[in-house]
Amino acid sequence: MKPQLEINQLQYRWPGGERTLTVPKLTLAAGERAMLRGASGSGKSTLLNLVSGVLAPDQGQLSLLGKELSQLSAGQRDRLRADAMGIVFQQFNLLPFLSVRENILLPLKFAPERRKRVKDGHAEVHRLLAAMELDAKLCDRKVTELSVGQQQRVAVARALIGSPALILADEPTSALDPVARDRFMDLLAAQCREAGSALLLVSHDPDLARVVDSEYLLSVHDQGTEVLPC
Numbered sequence: 001m002k003p004q005l006e007i008n009q010l011q012y013r014w015p016g017g018e019r020t021l022t023v024p025k026l027t028l029a030a031g032e033r034a035m036l037r038g039a040s041g042s043g044k045s046t047l048l049n050l051v052s053g054v055l056a057p058d059q060g061q062l063s064l065l066g067k068e069l070s071q072l073s074a075g076q077r078d079r080l081r082a083d084a085m086g087i088v089f090q091q092f093n094l095l096p097f098l099s100v101r102e103n104i105l106l107p108l109k110f111a112p113e114r115r116k117r118v119k120d121g122h123a124e125v126h127r128l129l130a131a132m133e134l135d136a137k138l139c140d141r142k143v144t145e146l147s148v149g150q151q152q153r154v155a156v157a158r159a160l161i162g163s164p165a166l167i168l169a170d171e172p173t174s175a176l177d178p179v180a181r182d183r184f185m186d187l188l189a190a191q192c193r194e195a196g197s198a199l200l201l202v203s204h205d206p207d208l209a210r211v212v213d214s215e216y217l218l219s220v221h222d223q224g225t226e227v228l229p230c
């Protein structure tokens with residue numbers, strides 16, 4: 001089976017041109033969970049932005065579900081990403097003027113394959129809320145009326161809807177205390193397992209290593225950062 005995500009000999013030059021992020025090899029099989037670890041400023045968010053398509057690499061290969069992104073048109077790339085990836089951003093990026101239900105359903109508007117997998121959107125929202133231990137009564141509330149921890153779990157439900165092949169999560173536990181963090185990571189890992197989604201997790205926190213299969217370290221040197229398995 002093809003990996004969900006495969007990166008080979010990737011290079012990205014940060015603006016200014018002096019420092020480079022290099023990824024010799026990073027692969028993620030279906031259902032596999034990996035963590036990117038590195039000091040502040042080492043390039044963790046930059047690597048997630050390369051995978052999610054916010055940034056483009058200067059060299060090397062990056063393929064999703066066996067498709068090399070540089071060989072697709074911009075429209076094909078956007079569609080593949082919307083279908084293949086659910087993203088949990090550091091600041092959640094929930095839309096404040098929408099309800100919890102509308103936020104969770106939003107990715108389906110742009111992802112036809114994910115939409116096909118969801119037979120009944122409202123039932124799926126309720127299932128995901130229950131799976132993330134959120135009260136169904138929150139469904140019609142504005143997301144701004146929720147606590148930070150609740151918003152974090154809504155952001156995960158939104159990433160998971162329609163079972164994308166890959167979930168990207170940037171520091172998803174940074175606002176949580178250790179007990180809430182462990183519970184949240186167990187819920188996230190269980191839901192990825194149930195959906196068959198691979199997980200690429202960014203964190204400073206070495207305690208999250210217990211829920212992943214592999215770890216990559218962002219190692220900083222004079223010319224930039226190299227991403228190596230550890």
Ligand SMILES: Nc1ncnc2c1ncn2[C@@H]1O[C@H](COP(=O)(O)OP(=O)(O)OP(=O)(O)O)[C@@H](O)[C@H]1O
Nearest residue numbers: 014015016038039040041042043044045046047204
């Ligand atoms: N637009 C930009 N132009 C120039 N340099 C940038 C730009 N964005 C980020 N950088 C630099 O790239 C490096 C990596 O930043 P990045 O945000 O990817 O690190 P990080 O590991 O995610 O950090 P943190 O853990 O603090 O979130 C930093 O040195 C940062 O100053």
